[in-house]
Structure formats: C-alpha cells, structure tokens
Amino acid sequence: MALSVLVLMRERNLFAAVVLFGIYSFLMATVLVALDAVDVAMTEAAVGAGISTVLLLGALLLCKSEEAKPAHRPWLPLTVAISTGALLVYGAFGLPDFSDPQAPIHRHVAPRYMQNEVDVPNVVTAVLASFRGYDTLGETTVVFTAGAGIIALLRRRKKVIVEHEGNP
Amino acid sequence: MMHDLVLRVVAKLLIPFILLFALYVQFHGDFGPGGGFQAGTIFAAGIIFYGLIFGVDHTRSVVPDCVVETMLAAGVLIYAGVGVAGLLLGGNYLDYFVLDHNPVHGQHRGIFWVEIGVFVTVAGVMLKIFYMFASRGRTEE
Amino acid sequence: MLEHFSYIITVFLMMAGLFIVIARGNLIKKMIGLSVFQTSVYLLYIAPGKLLGGTAPILAKQFTTYSNPLPHVLILTAIVVGVATLALGLALAVRIREAYGTIEEDEILTLNHTVEAAEAQHAEARGGS
Known part of the structure; x- marks a missing residue:
C-alpha cells in the first residue's frame, strides 16, 4: 500500500x-x-x-486539446493550498490513529450492521440497499438527474444559433 | 482504429465476458463483492468499449437510443416502485420485510429489485452520456 | 507520525486538487482537479474504516475482524454520482466552448467584458440620439 x-x-x-x-x-x-x-x-x-x-x-x-499558458503566476493559489494543507495536517493529528479499533467509526453503527440481520453475506450490499435504502434512492435520483441534465445540454438543437459576440 | 484487426478480435473475445461479468457481479452481489452500481458501470464500460472499437453507429444499432432513455427512467421507477410495493403491502416506504411471508426472504427480494433498479439507471446514464459526447463530436467535424 | 500517514496523503492529494482548481484557467483541467480532490475524499473516508488484520466486509465463518462497511457504501455511491456530475461539468464546458470558442477562463472573462462594454456603448449611443 x-x-x-x-x-x-x-x-x-x-x-x-x-x-x-x-x-x-x-x-x-x-x-x-x-x-x-x-x-x-x-x-x-x-x-x-x-x-x-x-x-x-x-x-x-x-x-x-492544448492548454494556454497560464496568465498569472501560481504563487497565490500555491500559498492558499499549502496553508490550507498545513492546517488540515495539523487538524489530522487530532484524529484517531490509523486502524485503531477503538475509533468512533468502528464503535457507532458498524457493529449493528455486522450482525447480519438480513442474512446477506456482503455487508456492503446489505447496508446499501436495505439499511440506507433512502440514501441510495436519493443517489440514484441524482444520477438520473445528471443524465437528464446532460441530455438537455448536449441535445442537438434545430440550428438556433445565438450570437454572443458584440452585435452592432 | 476501426480497421485494426487486433483490436477487433480482442474486443470480440473480451466483450461477452465483460458483459457476463457485469451480470455476475449484479446477481452475485449478495455473496461476493458486487451490486448495482458496480455492475452498471462495468456493463456500460463494456458497451462503451464496443462503441470505441466498432464505432458509435454500430453501438446505436445494438443498443438504440430509445432503449437507453427508457433505462434511464425505468431504473428510478423500479427503485421507487419497490418502496411503493412495501407501502401497499402494509409496511413503510422501502420496508422490505413485508415483501414475503418470511421477513428475511422479503429482505432478499427487496434488495434484489432495488439493485436491479440501480443497475438499470446507472448503466443507462453512463451509456447516454457516452452517446451524447460521441454524437456531438460527429457533428463538429 | 506513522499513524497519521494516511491522513497526510489524503491532505496532500486534496491540496493538489485544490491547487489545480484554483491555479488553472482551462475548464477541463479544472474538472480533472476536481476529480483528484474527489478521489482524495474517497481516501479520507475509506482509510479510517480499515482495520489491520481485517478483511473485506463479506461475512464468512473463518474471519472475525472486518473493515468498516459504512464508508464503503457511502463512497460507492459517491463515485457513481461523481462521474455523473463530472460528465455534467464537461457538458457545460463543451457548451461554453461552442458559445465562446474557448475554454480558458481568462479569455471568457475578457470576451464578456468586451461584450458588456459594447452593449453599454450601444445603449448610450441609442439613448443619446
């Protein structure tokens, strides 16, 4: 790894x-x-x-397919990214250790999922479809909506060309 | 790319297995890794692979646009329909325990149908996106 | 330090994504940056769920420790939603390219400015006459 x-x-x-x-x-x-x-x-x-x-x-x-030369020097974004990163790393030291069985993530709801109430060996499937069914319904709807949005954006129009360039 | 013999032969060999693997992932999802999302993406990837090698027009004749668009909506409807079925049988929305006399079997059935719904939607959306981008490229040239 | 290695990697990837999104003007490059950011979030969720010595959360008799399944579920859906939204963003970029003839942010902004200035001038001239 x-x-x-x-x-x-x-x-x-x-x-x-x-x-x-x-x-x-x-x-x-x-x-x-x-x-x-x-x-x-x-x-x-x-x-x-x-x-x-x-x-x-x-x-x-x-x-x-080629990118234009960046107009600005990237110092400001670099500073922003590095300082945010430093802050996050500092915050990360307060989080539980890697692979700590006592971490909250392993003690909250996961044991209940592991009891296998629905008798489906793959717990991911069980949680996905059953315990968090509403969640997955929402996700499916989001995927559907994104697909519909793409159809709306990229469908071929009937040659209606809107000119955005300055018309005198 | 359309005339590359190696690609065509390899694709012909591989694509049935990719599609079969997608279905395996779908229906074996209870016991091994798998489920609707994974199977949907693998299925769509297999068909996109076909489209890349044999051309979009061929793919459109195999999987026409209207089928894909129907899949798009049908998946969400199947998912929501499972919820409504639970409601009609006297449970809560998306409550699978009432779908069969045996609650555990009811759960199995509910999960099965829900996964099918997810599969259909995801595969449909991925294919539709691919078609959209591909057909755009055609008109530009 | 070693216990938090996964977090540090995550933050590093996240900042790489953030840097691309801020610093690059090309819209498609921005989408790639956003995806890198997104993958770092996958790592952020998955890594704490791992237990050393555990196996994948597929129940079988011979195993007793499993990694936490809940983050897997969340991220599984997030990936698929992520690719759908990525495609939506790319579609927007394509449309912008068709409308403006470019996908560089700066050029789009200057185009917008010139159009606005021209329109203002036009309106002024019409008002004056």
Whole structure:
C-alpha cells in the first residue's frame, strides 16, 4: 500500500494529461483494494479508469486539446493550498490513529450492521440497499438527474444559433 | 482504429465476458463483492468499449437510443416502485420485510429489485452520456 | 507520525486538487482537479474504516475482524454520482466552448467584458440620439 501511495504521489506532478488521470484512478483503485474496500475499488476501476477517461477524451476532442499558458503566476493559489494543507495536517493529528479499533467509526453503527440481520453475506450490499435504502434512492435520483441534465445540454438543437459576440 | 484487426478480435473475445461479468457481479452481489452500481458501470464500460472499437453507429444499432432513455427512467421507477410495493403491502416506504411471508426472504427480494433498479439507471446514464459526447463530436467535424 | 500517514496523503492529494482548481484557467483541467480532490475524499473516508488484520466486509465463518462497511457504501455511491456530475461539468464546458470558442477562463472573462462594454456603448449611443 505504501508503495502504491508513493507512486500516487509521483503521479500528481504529471497532471497535464487525461491519460495520467486514468492511471491515477487505477492506482487509487489498487489502494482501495489494499484498504479492503473491494466494492469501491471495482467501481473506481470501471468508472475512474474507464468511463471518465473516455468522457474526458471525448470532451477534449470537442474542445481544443492544448492548454494556454497560464496568465498569472501560481504563487497565490500555491500559498492558499499549502496553508490550507498545513492546517488540515495539523487538524489530522487530532484524529484517531490509523486502524485503531477503538475509533468512533468502528464503535457507532458498524457493529449493528455486522450482525447480519438480513442474512446477506456482503455487508456492503446489505447496508446499501436495505439499511440506507433512502440514501441510495436519493443517489440514484441524482444520477438520473445528471443524465437528464446532460441530455438537455448536449441535445442537438434545430440550428438556433445565438450570437454572443458584440452585435452592432 | 476501426480497421485494426487486433483490436477487433480482442474486443470480440473480451466483450461477452465483460458483459457476463457485469451480470455476475449484479446477481452475485449478495455473496461476493458486487451490486448495482458496480455492475452498471462495468456493463456500460463494456458497451462503451464496443462503441470505441466498432464505432458509435454500430453501438446505436445494438443498443438504440430509445432503449437507453427508457433505462434511464425505468431504473428510478423500479427503485421507487419497490418502496411503493412495501407501502401497499402494509409496511413503510422501502420496508422490505413485508415483501414475503418470511421477513428475511422479503429482505432478499427487496434488495434484489432495488439493485436491479440501480443497475438499470446507472448503466443507462453512463451509456447516454457516452452517446451524447460521441454524437456531438460527429457533428463538429 | 506513522499513524497519521494516511491522513497526510489524503491532505496532500486534496491540496493538489485544490491547487489545480484554483491555479488553472482551462475548464477541463479544472474538472480533472476536481476529480483528484474527489478521489482524495474517497481516501479520507475509506482509510479510517480499515482495520489491520481485517478483511473485506463479506461475512464468512473463518474471519472475525472486518473493515468498516459504512464508508464503503457511502463512497460507492459517491463515485457513481461523481462521474455523473463530472460528465455534467464537461457538458457545460463543451457548451461554453461552442458559445465562446474557448475554454480558458481568462479569455471568457475578457470576451464578456468586451461584450458588456459594447452593449453599454450601444445603449448610450441609442439613448443619446
């Protein structure tokens, strides 16, 4: 896991290309496997490395594929990012240790889920569909709405071209 | 890319297995890793793969637009319908215990249908997004 | 230090994403940055749920410790919703490109300014005549 995270850290410097983002997603999927989240890793591999790469490439095809030179020097964003990061790291030291069985996350509702009331061995499925059914209904609706929004945005119009350039 | 023999052959070999694997992930989701979200994305990825190699027009003839659009809405309706079914059978909304005489079986049935709903929506949305971007690219050129 | 290594990685990725979003003017680059930020959030949720020596939360007789399933569920849905919203953002970028001919933020802003100035001038001229 440490190795793949190190590779991930190297990967972040090369964010110029979409393909690198795909590689990054795939590495993230392997990290997730190392963290025992097999369901999530499966989805991340299919979505991150597969579908979103295709989508980004498609969007790049529609737009110009080279980026303009940045107009500003990136010092201000860099400062903002580093200071926020430092603050967050400082805050992170107050969080429970990695893999601490006494951490609140393991003591609150997880034991109840683990009792397997619904007799489905894969607890992720059970929680997803049964315990948190409303949640998942909402998520499904969000996905549906996003799809509908994309249809609305990208559907071919009947040649109504609105000119935004200054009309005299 | 359309005329690359290696790609076509490999794709022909792989795509049935990708689709089969998606269905396996869907229906085996109770026992192994899997479920509607994963299966939906894998299924869509398989079909997008097909679309990349054989062209979008071929894909459209295999999985037409109207089917995809129906899938989009049908999934949410299946999910909500499970909730309504629970309501009609005397339980609360999205309460699966009443779907069968045996509460545990009722849970199984509820989870099954809900996962199907999720699968259909997710696969539909992913495919629709792909079609939208792909057909946009066509008109630009 | 080692106990908080996962958090530090998460924060690092998060800030990388934030930096891309703030510093880059290209809209598609911004979407990539947003996705990097999003993946860091996946890590933020998943990492605390891991128990060393535990297995994936699929119940079987021979295992007793499992990682926490709840974050997995939350992130599972978040990934799919994330790709849907990413696609929505890209669709918006494509439309912006069609309307303005560019996806650089600065150029869009200057275009907007020139259009506004032209409109103001136009209105003034019409009011004066």
